[in-house]
Amino acid sequence: MSQIENTDPRYVRSRLKLRAAFLELAHEDPETLTVSAICERTGIDRATFYRHFATxxxxxxxxxxxxxxxxxxxxxxxxxxxxxxxxxxxxxxxxxxxxxxxxxxxxxxxxxxxxxxxxxxxxxxxxxxxxxxxxxxxxxxxxxxxxxxxxxxxxxxxxxxxxxxxxxxxxxxxxxxxxxxxxxxxxxxxxxxxx
Missing domain, CATH: 1.10.357 (Tetracycline Repressor; domain 2)
Structure with a gap:
């Protein structure tokens, strides 16, 4: 919570897309959640995913x-x-x-x-x-x-x-x-x- 938040619009858009894709996929079947599935749903590559989230x-x-x-x-x-x-x-x-x-x-x-x-x-x-x-x-x-x-x-x-x-x-x-x-x-x- 105390970390500085990146406010660059591209960063924020990517993060919101990742959250939205996670919630969509999780609603369908949380057991199938993977980084690959999130990236496929969003069109965001794995390197970008890992810039936002370590895991x-x-x-x-x-x-x-x-x-x-x-x-x-x-x-x-x-x-x-x-x-x-x-x-x-x-x-x-x-x-x-x-x-x-x-x-x-x-x-x-x-x-x-x-x-x-x-x-x-x-x-x-x-x-x-x-x-x-x-x-x-x-x-x-x-x-x-x-x-x-x-x-x-x-x-x-x-x-x-x-x-x-x-x-x-x-x-x-x-x-x-x-x-x-x-x-x-x-x-x-x-x-x-x-x-």
Whole structure:
């Protein structure tokens, strides 16, 4: 996250094409994802692929992390710092979880036992950023270290619940039900954490 982002338009276009091709292919069958398949789909050569990503795991973490970042930005835009924007937070979380549900095989594979540790860590980090944002607003007197610790704890629970949800061949509950359960538990815990 702290690395300097290349903003050259050609670089950005190539990166976006690689992400889009990954998501298309992953939706079709995540087990067949290879650098060759991504390059064939995009028309981008392998050398260019490797200028962007050292490994396929890096592309997976980047693409899925970017989707989580988009959800975080939406959520941060609605945050009032009161912790009371539960309906808005639920709606944004549901949109994100519906994306996960629509790409069930991909997320189940990427976050499962044979998946990518980089992806797991990327999503954990993104979740912690969102929680830390709210914690800063709820209690500005908390130290950076305390916010980071509490955010890591809470985001681990959120991601753990999602991984549990993904542990079956198909969803056992809807995205709406999962969002409501996670946010209800998080809301109760957040108020205890801040208090």
């Amino acid at each position: 396929m795991d890096d592309l997976i973490a980047d693409a899925l992390g970017d989707l989580a970042d988009q959800a975080n930005r939406q959520w941060e835009a609605t945050s009032t710092g009161s912790g009371s924007q539960l309906d808005e937070s639920t709606a944004i979380f549901v949109i994100y979880l519906k994306h996960v549900e629509e790409n069930w095989a991909l997320y189940r594979w990427a976050l499962g036992p044979n998946g990518s540790a980089k992806t797991l860590h990327a999503l954990l980090e993104r979740s912690a950023i969102g929680v830390a944002f709210e914690l800063h607003k709820l209690d500005p007197t908390l130290s950076e270290e305390e916010v980071a610790f509490r955010a890591s704890f809470a985001s681990g629970g959120i991601l753990g619940a999602c991984v549990h949800w993904l542990s079956t061949d198909k969803p056992s509950i809807s995205a709406e039900e999962l969002a409501a359960r996670i946010l209800d538990i998080s809301d109760q815990r957040l108020h205890r954490i801040v208090a």
